Amino acid sequence: MAQVPPVNQQLQLKISGVVQGVGFRPFVARLARRYHLNGLVRNDNGQVFIEAAGLETDLASFRESLVKEAPAGASISRIERLPRPDRIGRMPGNRSGFTIAESAAAGQGPVLPPPDVAVCDDCLYELDQPGNPRYRNPFISCTSCGPRFSIMADLPYDRENTTMADFPMCSLCAAQYGEIADRRFHAQTVCCNDCGPVLSYFDRGPNRAAGQAAVDAVIAVLQDGRIAAIKGIGGYHLACSPFLDETVLRLRAMKGRENKPFAVMFPSLETIKQYSQVSQAEAVLLQSPERPIVLVERAGGAFSGAVCGSSRFIGAFLPYTPIQHLILRQTGPLIMTSANQSDLPMIHEEDSMLAFFRQQKDLSGVLTHNRRILRRLDDSVIAVAAGGPQFIRRARGYVPLPLTMPAGAPPGPAILACGAQQKSTFCLAGGDLLYPSGEIGDLGSRETAAVYRDTIQDMEHILGVTPEKIVCDLHPRYESTRYAMAAGLPVLKVQHHFAHIASVMAETGLTEPVIGVAFDGTGYGGDGTVWGGEFLIASPDGFKRVGHLKPYRLLGADDAVRQGWKTAACLLHDAGILSHSDMDPAPEQLIYAALDAQVNTIVSSSMGRIFDAVSSMLNICRTAGYEGQCAVELEHAAAQYAAAAAMPMDQADPLAFGLHMESGMILADLIPCLRQISADREAGQDPGLLALRFHKTVCRMILDVCRMIRTTSHLNHVALSGGVFQNRILLDHVVPALENAGFTVYTNRRVSPGDGGIALGQAYIGRFAGAEKQGGFNDVHSSTGTAD
Numbered sequence: 208m209a210q211v212p213p214v215n216q217q218l219q220l221k222i223s224g225v226v227q228g229v230g231f232r233p234f235v236a237r238l239a240r241r242y243h244l245n246g247l248v249r250n251d252n253g254q255v256f257i258e259a260a261g262l263e264t265d266l267a268s269f270r271e272s273l274v275k276e277a278p279a280g281a282s283i284s285r286i287e288r289l290p291r292p293d294r295i296g297r298m299p300g301n302r303s304g305f306t307i308a309e310s311a312a313a314g315q316g317p318v319l320p321p322p323d324v325a326v327c328d329d330c331l332y333e334l335d336q337p338g339n340p341r342y343r344n345p346f347i348s349c350t351s352c353g354p355r356f357s358i359m360a361d362l363p364y365d366r367e368n369t370t371m372a373d374f375p376m377c378s379l380c381a382a383q384y385g386e387i388a389d390r391r392f393h394a395q396t397v398c399c400n401d402c403g404p405v406l407s408y409f410d411r412g413p414n415r416a417a418g419q420a421a422v423d424a425v426i427a428v429l430q431d432g433r434i435a436a437i438k439g440i441g442g443y444h445l446a447c448s449p450f451l452d453e454t455v456l457r458l459r460a461m462k463g464r465e466n467k468p469f470a471v472m473f474p475s476l477e478t479i480k481q482y483s484q485v486s487q488a489e490a491v492l493l494q495s496p497e498r499p500i501v502l503v504e505r506a507g508g509a510f511s512g513a514v515c516g517s518s519r520f521i522g523a524f525l526p527y528t529p530i531q532h533l534i535l536r537q538t539g540p541l542i543m544t545s546a547n548q549s550d551l552p553m554i555h556e557e558d559s560m561l562a563f564f565r566q567q568k569d570l571s572g573v574l575t576h577n578r579r580i581l582r583r584l585d586d587s588v589i590a591v592a593a594g595g596p597q598f599i600r601r602a603r604g605y606v607p608l609p610l611t612m613p614a615g616a617p618p619g620p621a622i623l624a625c626g627a628q629q630k631s632t633f634c635l636a637g638g639d640l641l642y643p644s645g646e647i648g649d650l651g652s653r654e655t656a657a658v659y660r661d662t663i664q665d666m667e668h669i670l671g672v673t674p675e676k677i678v679c680d681l682h683p684r685y686e687s688t689r690y691a692m693a694a695g696l697p698v699l700k701v702q703h704h705f706a707h708i709a710s711v712m713a714e715t716g717l718t719e720p721v722i723g724v725a726f727d728g729t730g731y732g733g734d735g736t737v738w739g740g741e742f743l744i745a746s747p748d749g750f751k752r753v754g755h756l757k758p759y760r761l762l763g764a765d766d767a768v769r770q771g772w773k774t775a776a777c778l779l780h781d782a783g784i785l786s787h788s789d790m791d792p793a794p795e796q797l798i799y800a801a802l803d804a805q806v807n808t809i810v811s812s813s814m815g816r817i818f819d820a821v822s823s824m825l826n827i828c829r830t831a832g833y834e835g836q837c838a839v840e841l842e843h844a845a846a847q848y849a850a851a852a853a854m855p856m857d858q859a860d861p862l863a864f865g866l867h868m869e870s871g872m873i874l875a876d877l878i879p880c881l882r883q884i885s886a887d888r889e890a891g892q893d894p895g896l897l898a899l900r901f902h903k904t905v906c907r908m909i910l911d912v913c914r915m916i917r918t919t920s921h922l923n924h925v926a927l928s929g930g931v932f933q934n935r936i937l938l939d940h941v942v943p944a945l946e947n948a949g950f951t952v953y954t955n956r957r958v959s960p961g962d963g964g965i966a967l968g969q970a971y972i973g974r975f976a977g978a979e980k981q982g983g984f985n986d987v988h989s990s991t992g993t994a995d
């Protein structure tokens with residue numbers, strides 16, 4: 208028996224953060240052996256509990272290495288040393304060796320289930336070693352990689368609580384699972400070529416292919432220019448070659464997706480670089496264990512024009528499952544898009560996939576397997592903007608990681624924040640943690656609304672959060688508001704743009720008042736008008752609207768949101784311009800008549816709609832095929848002009864705009880800008896240049912208004928949020944402009960600035976509003992919530 212080392216120190220630690228399901232306990236055990244410590248490690252209510260005894264210097268090194276060498280996917284938020292003098296006598300100095308003890312029973316503590324992790328380099332190495340028991344195994348994984356949240360039924364994250372419970376381990380896997388020195392020690396997803404899930408492939412024929420034959424079959428179909436479905440981590444993808452126009456168009460028809468760009472998965476970072484420019488920050492994100500889709504700038508490349516149209520970006524990502532690696536190596540780049548029809552939830556169960564397959568004659572085959580997916584998770588989408596990451600969609604790889612409330616925040620009730628309507632998410636708050644859900648989609652569809660309700664139930668269960676209070680939007684017709692009102696709990700209604708700004712405050716733990724600039728397409732204002740170009744003074748316990756775009760009258764028809772040209776006609780009417788050569792005069796006259804008669808019109812201060820209108824006025828995009836397309840193409844036109852003319856935005860001249868004070872409110876008037884665009888366009892100025900000058904105008908207006916607000920409020924912190932700030936040239940320019948003027952600027956880095964971030968902001972506000980405050984409030988100075 209090994210000699211027991213001399214003991215002069217003992218230590219008990221509690222570690223919080225993402226420490227379950229990421230190989231943390233085996234990692235601790237290996238470290239303890241390195242430093243000759245005795246003791247134990249165990250999961251305890253979502254934390255990891257360590258008792259260790261050994262030489263003082265060894266214990267110090269051990270503690271340091273815990274942080275420095277923590278496994279990929281782990282995220283330590285706190286290490287607490289427990290003072291337990293009364294138990295010193297029973298401390299592990301008397302133990303011999305270091306053990307991994309059973310998990311303590313689930314209790315009331317904060318529990319952090321791990322997100323899904325991409326296959327690691329060590330496993331990829333083994334994948335290619337002939338003779339390895341996992342040679343070419345499509346499910347190879349270890350303690351630091353593999354599916355997690357998508358296959359968990361319950362906590363703690365142990366094999367019997369995952370869908371891997373369906374697969375008893377063979378003797379080899381069981382031995383590695385039990386061997387402390389092995390990198391598969393307590394790896395819940397461990398399996399090999401003799402045990403574990405199996406692949407199968409079906410097509411229109413009567414037989415299923417299995418194993419390697421299944422992989423070969425799907426590769427053959429893809430190489431033949433046809434479309435196949437492939438089971439991934441959070442659901443099925445539809446895959447096909449991005450090089451063939453006809454194939455891509457058939458995929459568009461299958462999805463009912465006219466022109467929204469598709470993401471492309473590439474076999475390696477080197478291949479991505481053949482088609483695009485990749486910055487260092489983008490490369491880091493692309494290769495991160497979360498493996499998001501990253502929007503990178505296109506450069507050259509021979510993809511079909513139907514993949515991403517006129518976008519200057521391509522949504523690129525790298526394989527994150529062994530199956531994807533095995534396929535992509537043979538096929539090269541593939542479009543990989545979630546298997547579903549547009550606006551419906553992603554398919555994640557084999558039965559639904561079979562039904563979809565029967566309907567879609569252009570779908571040639573399905574590569575599936577028998578490891579069940581319990582939770583749908585779309586691929587996450589990120590851009591690098593203003594020097595940092597910006598979520599377009601936060602889902603796989605990040606969910607269910609929480610954010611922490613700032614120290615000193617009031618203890619509050621458990622909260623469910625219901626989010627918005629499109630890009631719906633919700634957020635649970637329990638203890639000092641805020642858990643934003645993944646993006647669920649547009650609650651306008653019955654199927655998506657059902658998924659929304661189910662996902663709330665599921666997350667409440669697995670996170671152990673039972674809401675005592677609900678927060679929702681002011682909009683009476685949001686499905687999320689209806690859910691909130693039907694829940695039978697105290698409801699707090701929070702104004703949409705206040706929630707946008709609060710999402711930034713929640714990310715950084717801001718509690719002091721800030722100047723909030725919230726620009727988006729639409730949000731219920733609570734005063735009967737539609738807001739969307741808002742300047743607020745906001746703190747977690749309330750806000751005051753101090754400025755906004757000068758409101759204009761719009762046609763209220765539902766389809767008007769995608770008809771940029773209708774918005775343009777309304778604004779030109781406001782500007783007193785009766786003809787503009789890029790407009791179609793006949794429908795325009797009808798719109799003018801409707802506006803004059805005020806038939807079905809709304810009043811709005813939306814900034815997003817002005818971007819749409821300018822895009823239409825410049826004949827860049829008159830009708831959006833997907834949400835926001837007019838504005839996106841306006842941004843591309845401006846960026847392309849800037850690149851071609853070597854004119855950075857600094858050198859572009861802003862257009863005219865007005866700033867007025869009206870009963871204490873700053874009104875920013877963009878009508879002069881639209882008049883100038885119309886006149887300069889008539890005079891033959893390049894639409895790309897005008898697009899660039901329009902962006903510059905918006906930046907200048909933000910800067911001027913923030914300065915005005917600073918003069919009276921003496922506030923120096925600015926928070927920018929709302930979907931308009933997904934415009935990269937706007938954000939890249941306005942952040943340094945504000946910083947040069949002495950402001951400290953905060954933007955969304957951990958949730959989307961679009962409506963996907965609303966729920967986090969709502970939860971944050973809910974926590975500060977306390978349990979006693981109910982009903983509507985939307986302004987610190989006038990509590991005039993309009994709950995219907």
Ligand code: ZN
Nearest residue numbers: 327330349352
């Ligand atoms: Zn691995």
Ligand code: FE
Nearest residue numbers: 727729730962
């Ligand atoms: Fe919004």
